[in-house]
Every structure is written in C-alpha cells, then in structure tokens.
Amino acid sequence: MSLNKDDLKKIRFFDNYTEEQLSVIAGLSSIRDFQVKEILFEQYDELSELFVLLEGTLSLGISLATEKRIHLGTIEEGQLFSWSAVFAPYISTAWVMAITPAKVIAIDSKKLNLKIEADCDFGFKTMSKIAQTISHRLSDTRFQLMNQMII
Amino acid sequence: MTIDRNIYKPFRAKLTDVIEESPLIKTFVLVPEEEFSFNTGQFIELSVDGIGEAPFTPSSSPVVTEKLEVTVMKTGYVTEFMHNLKPGVFMGIRGPYGRGYPVEKFFGKEVLILGGGCGLAPIRSLLYALENVKDKLEKVILCYGSKTPSDCIYKPLFTRLNKIEKFEAYRTVDKAEEGWNESVGVVTTLLNKVKINLKNSVAVVCGPPIMMKFGTIRLLEMGYKDDEIYLSMEKNMSCGLGKCGHCMMGEFFVCKHGPVFTYKELKETPDIWK
Amino acid sequence: MQYLSITKDEWDKTLERLLLSYTIFATLRNESGIEYELVNPSNITRISYNKPKPVTSLKTFFLPVRENVTSAISPGKRRIIMGIPNCDIAGLKLLDEIYLDKDFKDIYYRERRENSVLISSDCFGVQEHCHCLTYDIKPYSTSNSDLAVIHLGDLIILRIITSRGKEFLSQFSLVKPMKDQSLVSEIEKEHKATEALLLSSNKGLPGYSETGKLLRNAGDEIWRKYSAKCVSCGACATICPTCSCFLLIDKPGFEKVKQLDACQYPGFERVAGGEDALFEIHRRFRNRYMCKYVWKPEKFKPVACTGCGRCIEACLGRINKNELFLELALDRS
Numbered sequence: 001m002s003l004n005k006d007d008l009k010k011i012r013f014f015d016n017y018t019e020e021q022l023s024v025i026a027g028l029s030s031i032r033d034f035q036v037k038e039i040l041f042e043q044y045d046e047l048s049e050l051f052v053l054l055e056g057t058l059s060l061g062i063s064l065a066t067e068k069r070i071h072l073g074t075i076e077e078g079q080l081f082s083w084s085a086v087f088a089p090y091i092s093t094a095w096v097m098a099i100t101p102a103k104v105i106a107i108d109s110k111k112l113n114l115k116i117e118a119d120c121d122f123g124f125k126t127m128s129k130i131a132q133t134i135s136h137r138l139s140d141t142r143f144q145l146m147n148q149m150i151i
Numbered sequence: 152m153t154i155d156r157n158i159y160k161p162f163r164a165k166l167t168d169v170i171e172e173s174p175l176i177k178t179f180v181l182v183p184e185e186e187f188s189f190n191t192g193q194f195i196e197l198s199v200d201g202i203g204e205a206p207f208t209p210s211s212s213p214v215v216t217e218k219l220e221v222t223v224m225k226t227g228y229v230t231e232f233m234h235n236l237k238p239g240v241f242m243g244i245r246g247p248y249g250r251g252y253p254v255e256k257f258f259g260k261e262v263l264i265l266g267g268g269c270g271l272a273p274i275r276s277l278l279y280a281l282e283n284v285k286d287k288l289e290k291v292i293l294c295y296g297s298k299t300p301s302d303c304i305y306k307p308l309f310t311r312l313n314k315i316e317k318f319e320a321y322r323t324v325d326k327a328e329e330g331w332n333e334s335v336g337v338v339t340t341l342l343n344k345v346k347i348n349l350k351n352s353v354a355v356v357c358g359p360p361i362m363m364k365f366g367t368i369r370l371l372e373m374g375y376k377d378d379e380i381y382l383s384m385e386k387n388m389s390c391g392l393g394k395c396g397h398c399m400m401g402e403f404f405v406c407k408h409g410p411v412f413t414y415k416e417l418k419e420t421p422d423i424w425k
Numbered sequence: 426m427q428y429l430s431i432t433k434d435e436w437d438k439t440l441e442r443l444l445l446s447y448t449i450f451a452t453l454r455n456e457s458g459i460e461y462e463l464v465n466p467s468n469i470t471r472i473s474y475n476k477p478k479p480v481t482s483l484k485t486f487f488l489p490v491r492e493n494v495t496s497a498i499s500p501g502k503r504r505i506i507m508g509i510p511n512c513d514i515a516g517l518k519l520l521d522e523i524y525l526d527k528d529f530k531d532i533y534y535r536e537r538r539e540n541s542v543l544i545s546s547d548c549f550g551v552q553e554h555c556h557c558l559t560y561d562i563k564p565y566s567t568s569n570s571d572l573a574v575i576h577l578g579d580l581i582i583l584r585i586i587t588s589r590g591k592e593f594l595s596q597f598s599l600v601k602p603m604k605d606q607s608l609v610s611e612i613e614k615e616h617k618a619t620e621a622l623l624l625s626s627n628k629g630l631p632g633y634s635e636t637g638k639l640l641r642n643a644g645d646e647i648w649r650k651y652s653a654k655c656v657s658c659g660a661c662a663t664i665c666p667t668c669s670c671f672l673l674i675d676k677p678g679f680e681k682v683k684q685l686d687a688c689q690y691p692g693f694e695r696v697a698g699g700e701d702a703l704f705e706i707h708r709r710f711r712n713r714y715m716c717k718y719v720w721k722p723e724k725f726k727p728v729a730c731t732g733c734g735r736c737i738e739a740c741l742g743r744i745n746k747n748e749l750f751l752e753l754a755l756d757r758s
Contacts, residue, residue, distance in 0.1 A: 059335065071335060072336075073334075073336030073337075073340060074323070074333075074334040074335045074340070076334060076340055076341060076343040077343070077344040078343045079340075079344075099332060100332075136369070139365065140339050140365075143361065143365040144336065144337050146361050147325050147337070148325070155530045155535075157494070157495065158529045158530070158531060158532075159494035159495055159673065159681045159683065160494070160679070161679050161681075163679065198675055198679065200677060200679055201675055203674075203675045204673065205697065226698050227697030227698070228697075229697070243679040386696075387695075387696055389672070390671070390673060393529065394529070394531070395672070396671075396686075397670065397686075397694065399716065399720060402719075402720045404724070422702060
C-alpha cells in the first residue's frame with residue numbers, strides 16, 4: 001500500500017521535513033503488514049529498507065551460535081528500526097519479529113541514500129533523526145545494563 | 152495558649168490487612184486512631200513498635216481518610232520486621248511530612264507519569280488524586296517499567312486505568328518471563344509511542360535513581376522544560392522535621408523541601424542521583 | 426548597654442542563696458583547663474570569669490547525647506548557666522532556629538531554653554585556636570544571652586542584654602547601676618585587646634561566606650589530603666556548638682530515644698538497600714564542611730561555625746580545618 005505526504009505528517013518521526021521532502025519520502029515508501037511471529041529480518045541479513053513502526057509491537061533480539069533467540073527488547077509505535085540499511089555494509093545487527101499484528105512504513109534505503117547524497121538539507125535532517133534513534137537505543141541499552149548489574 | 156504537639160511521638164494505626172503484591176512487596180492497610188490526612192506525594196514515618204521506623208509515601212487515595220495504604224518493599228532491618236506483621240497489630244505513624252505533588256498546577260494540562268519499580272507506590276496515590284480531578288485535566292499517561300513481570304505491582308491497576316476516560320497506561324519489563332506478551336525494554340522506550348502535546352504538559356518521574364536519571368534526561372531531550380519535570384526524591388528521611396540532618400541534599404532537606412522537587416530546583420545540586 | 430555592679434563578695438553570697446531555687450552551672454578552673462561544673466557552696470569562690478573557654482560547648486545543656494522524646498516533660502528546677510563564651514551563644518542561635526522552628530517545635534528543647542538563665546562571660550584573652558572574630562562573632566555578647574558577667578578588680582559587673590536578664594537581676598537589691606562609668610572604658614579596652622589578639626593569630630583566614638565560596642570550588646584532592654588522618658571518631662561533631670544531627674531509636678510502647686549522631690560516622694547516609702553516598706572518608710569529611718559553610722547558610726540565618734576552634738583541639742588526627750581553608754585561600758590568589 002502506498003503513502004502520501006499527509007500520512008507521514010501524522011508521525012512524530014517525520015517532523016521538520018518540508019512538504020517537498022515529505023513527498024520524496026512518501027514516493028520511496030509503502031505500508032507493509034506483518035502477522036504474529038512473522039520475521040521482518042534476521043540478524044546478519046542484508047537490508048534494503050528503513051522501517052518506522054506504525055501500529056503493533058515488534059520484538060528485537062540477537063541469536064547465539066546455538067540459534068537460540070534472545071529477546072532484548074520491543075520496538076514501540078513511532079520508532080525507527082533497521083537503520084543499518086542506510087550505512088555500509090547494510091547488514092542487520094539484530095533480528096526483528098512481530099509479536100502482535102503490525103503495520104510498518106518501509107522506505108527504500110538505496111534510493112533514500114541517493115537522495116541524502118544529492119540534497120544536503122534533507123541528508124542532514126535524515127541522518128540527525130537516525131543518529132538520535134541510535135543514541136536513544138544506546139542510552140536505553142546502558143540503562144538496561146545498569147539495571148541488570150545492580151541487584 | 153496552644154499546646155504544641157510532641158513532634159517525635161507517633162500516633163497508633165491498626166493494621167487491618169496485608170496484601171501481597173509480589174514476593175518482596177506488601178501493601179499494609181492501616182486505620183489511624185487519630186484524624187489523619189495527607190497530600191499526594193507527602194510521606195509518613197511508619198514504625199514497628201520497639202523495632203524502628205522508616206519513611207514511606209502512602210500509595211492510597213488522599214481523598215479517602217478513614218484508612219491509608221502503604222506499600223513496603225523488604226530491603227532491610229525494619230522492613231523485614233514489617234513483612235512479618237499480621238493484621239490486628241498496631242503500628243506507629245508520624246506525619247505527614249514534606250511537599251507533595253502540586254496537583255493544582257497540573258490543571259488544564261496533559262500529565263505524563265514515568266514510573267519504575269517500587270516508584271509505582273507513590274504514583275498510584277497520585278493517580279487516585281488525578282482521577283478525582285480528571286475533569287480539570289487534559290490527559291494522564293502512565294509509562295511504567297519493572298525488572299520482570301513478577302515485579303510489576305498493582306496488577307489490576309493497568310486494566311482499570313485504561314478504562315478511565317482521559318487515562319492511558321503502558322507498561323514494560325526489563326526481562327520477559329513465560330507468558331508475557333507486552334513490551335520489553337526500559338521504561339524510556341515507551342516514550343516513543345506516547346502522543347503528548349509538549350506545549351501543554353508536565354512530567355512526573357518516580358522510581359529508582361538510575362531510572363530517574365535516564366528518564367529525566369530523555370524528558371529534557373523531548374522538550375520538557377526543567378520546571379515542568381517533577382521528581383520524587385527518596386533520600387534517607389529520618390526525623391521528617393528538617394532537624395536530624397540525614398536527608399540533607401545540598402542546600403535542601405528532602406523531608407522539608409521535598410520529596411517532590413522540580414528538576415529546575417535540583418539541577419545545580421550535585422550527586423542527586425546517588 | 427546598661428551595666429550593673431555588685432561587690433565580688435556579695436555576688437558569691439547571692440549565688441549561694443540562689444542555689445536554693447536554681448541549679449547553677451558555672452565555669453570552673455580544674456587541672457586540664459576550664460570546664461562547666463555544678464556549683465555548690467564550697468566551689469563558688471573557684472568560679473572562673475572572663476577566661477576562654479570551657480572544653481564542653483553550651484550545646485550539651487540543651488541537646489543531651491541521649492534523651493527520651495516521648496515521655497512527659499516534668500518541670501524541673503530552673504537553672505543558671507554562667508561563664509558562656511560568645512561563640513557558644515552564637516551557636517545557640519542556630520540551634521534555636523532548627524529546634525524552635527514554627528512548624529515543628531521541639532518541646533524538650535524549648536522547655537530547657539525557657540527554664541535557663543544564660544550568663545555569658547566576656548573573653549579577656551584567647552586560646553590557641555580561637556577565631557570567632559573571623560566569622561564576625563565578637564569575643565563578648567550583646568545579644569541572645571540574658572546577661573554578661575565581668576570580674577574587674579573586686580567588682581562583678583553585669584551587662585543587661587535581655588528583658589529576662591533585667592528581670593532576673595531586679596530581685597537582688599545589692600545589684601545596682603554601676604557608679605564608676607570609667608570602668609566601661611576599661612571593659613572596652615579589654616575587648617579591643619582580645620580582638621587584636623584574634624586578628625593577629627588568624628591572619629589570612631578567610632571569612633565565613635568567603636570560605637563557603639572556596640569550598641564550593643574545591644577539588645577532591647584537598648579533601649583526600651586533609652582527611653588522610655581522619656578515623657571517623659566524630660569528636661569534632663560531638664564537641665561542636667552547632668552540630669546537632671541525631672538518630673531516633675525506637676523503644677517498646679512507641680517510645681523514641683533521640684541520640685546525637687555525626688555525619689563523620691560510617692553509615693550516616695546508608696540506605697536500606699545498602700547504597701551509601703558517603704561511604705568514603707574523604708566524602709564524609711567534605712560533607713561536614715560543605716554543610717557548615719555552604720548548605721546550612723542556604724537554609725538558616727545564623728552561622729553554622731562560630732570559630733570556637735574546639736574541633737581542632739579535639740581531633741585525634743590533629744586535623745586543622747583552618748589550615749585547609751588557608752591553603753584554599755592561598756591557591757586562589
């Protein structure tokens with residue numbers, strides 16, 4: 001299912017883009033549905049889409065050599081994930097699975113990267129938003145780690 | 152001539168019920184022998200006869216005055232004795248002390264509450280107080296995180312809150328257990344999904360020091376001003392009277408100037424998260 | 426200021442008569458120095474006037490080490506405390522603000538305060554570590570004590586300070602307005618001489634608020650350096666005229682015993698979960714001085730250090746806080 005710029009305006013992640021920039025993103029995006037227990041991508045998969053969760057809850061985790069899935073946390077509505085799709089070598093650092101029926105915005109990351117290179121203002125805004133997501137992910141992970149360390 | 156009350160002498164309250172919330176947490180239902188009322192966020196010094204006393208923020212509604220509820224985690228000497236008490240005994244109460252939540256300042260606004268662990272106890276009292284004035288509020292959102300699903304206290308609270316008009320409640324755990332199908336991760340991850348009008352909102356944070364630190368940082372990043380974030384500081388309150396010196400936090404006595412502070416009041420004070 | 430006088434002999438006889446209706450404590454000289462003792466007819470003539478200063482601070486009379494704070498107050502005999510140096514009178518101002526605050530009055534403290542006549546003694550001379558003047562506290566009282574006493578020649582001269590002091594003296598027909606006003610200039614000469622001694626022995630020592638500013642900016646190293654010999658005995662807090670932190674200990678029947686505590690003791694800030702923000706000695710050491718010079722001034726008007734120097738005298742490790750302050754002041758300049 002395709003999107004238009006007005007759909008994107010309702011989502012906090014897309015704040016501060018101009019109308020033209022939102023149209024560009026909408027042109028690169030589609031909405032995808034996932035069923036419960038459906039895997040969006042595995043750890044070490046090569047990624048070609050950047051995702052923003054619209055509805056539902058997803059589980060994020062890592063796998064060990066024994067292929068046992070370790071569930072590290074959930075991705076909440078409004079959150080960006082699969083940011084590795086924008087940075088070489090575009091390999092996922094974790095697996096993501098739907099734990100409720102989920103709706104995500106999927107953005108073609110190859111085309112997005114071309115636009116980032118061509119348009120500095122758009123590139124800066126997009127990279128800043130991705131950096132903030134990663135920063136929050138790191139901060140939350142440290143918080144989680146400290147909680148585990150202190151009994 | 153007014154006779155001053157003895158500030159050190161507790162009055163008695165009968166323990167009428169003990170509710171097990173989790174393996175380490177119990178809620179005590181007390182009926183004071185004297186007239187007693189408190190503002191949400193204030194604390195009392197609760198004593199076990201002949202053993203010791205400790206500070207607690209009541210977790211019950213401030214509107215209900217015939218009884219009060221105190222949620223106690225077993226962490227040390229006095230609380231261990233408390234956990235062994237059976238209904239029918241008397242406990243001692245001094246208080247209420249301190250500055251609670253300024254609920255009137257929340258009127259006309261959206262209230263975002265970030266809670267962790269045993270911090271849900273004072274938050275539950277605040278939620279009752281807010282429910283009582285919900286016509287004067289825009290919205291109330293609770294984001295709560297506990298270590299595991301078993302540590303999540305007041306289990307029926309979340310279902311009840313989501314049924315009240317203008318109230319929303321979300322919860323998460325650090326580590327899931329069998330059968331848990333809600334969010335996993337620290338409480339700050341829930342802030343991604345709340346829809347809040349930052350231009351007309353206040354935030355309340357209550358929980359263990361680490362959670363309060365990370366939570367406050369995230370709220371400031373979101374755009375909350377430092378006088379819009381209310382923190383409940385628990386710091387070794389002992390006499391409750393601004394005299395014994397144990398709860399001194401920089402220039403403040405937590406028992407007198409807190410336990411509720413705005414972040415603006417505390418941001419120059421070092422070591423508040425210790 | 427109004428001065429009254431009486432001969433020394435008549436004063437001693439007056440004190441003896443007062444013993445019938447008052448408990449009297451006064452400063453007496455003993456082998457190790459000057460200390461408060463309970464006055465009785467046989468030691469009245471050994472009372473020491475105008476020599477600084479008793480080993481114990483005035484605090485002990487109002488904040489006992491241990492007391493039951495839930496038992497009924499039994500009105501006791503009125504008491505007179507005589508020979509109090511002004512540093513202790515100044516310290517009492519802070520204790521009054523803490524214990525007589527309008528929201529939470531300590532009725533035991535109040536009873537003792539109302540039941541005591543305070544007679545301070547002007548200091549003619551100084552001890553090694555006296556530095557009251559550096560914190561704007563004079564070596565003689567003009568407020569908060571009821572009377573001040575001076576022994577000059579064969580006269581006892583009394584300066585009236587409060588209305589209670591005036592009323593107290595009015596019962597003694599032999600205490601009369603002082604005839605020889607030239608004695609006032611003699612007293613003032615003694616004051617100036619003492620002040621000169623204080624100034625010369627404390628050159629360079631920063632004042633109270635200046636010390637606060639220096640401490641705010643002090644780094645960890647100086648606290649570690651000066652606390653290296655600290656053994657957390659708590660003598661400094663015990664002997665201090667203004668330290669009054671306490672514990673409340675529960676006894677059966679919901680009784681409470683109030684017992685003096687000190688931030689120098691380990692575990693002062695330990696919480697039930699086990700965390701202790703002041704676990705390390707140098708943190709507790711820093712806490713003491715930050716409390717006295719930075720944090721208490723934010724909450725209370727009277728100073729939290731009166732410059733009596735007892736903490737320096739009492740310290741087992743011979744730690745001298747003034748050396749720390751001088752070092753900070755020198756580094757600054």
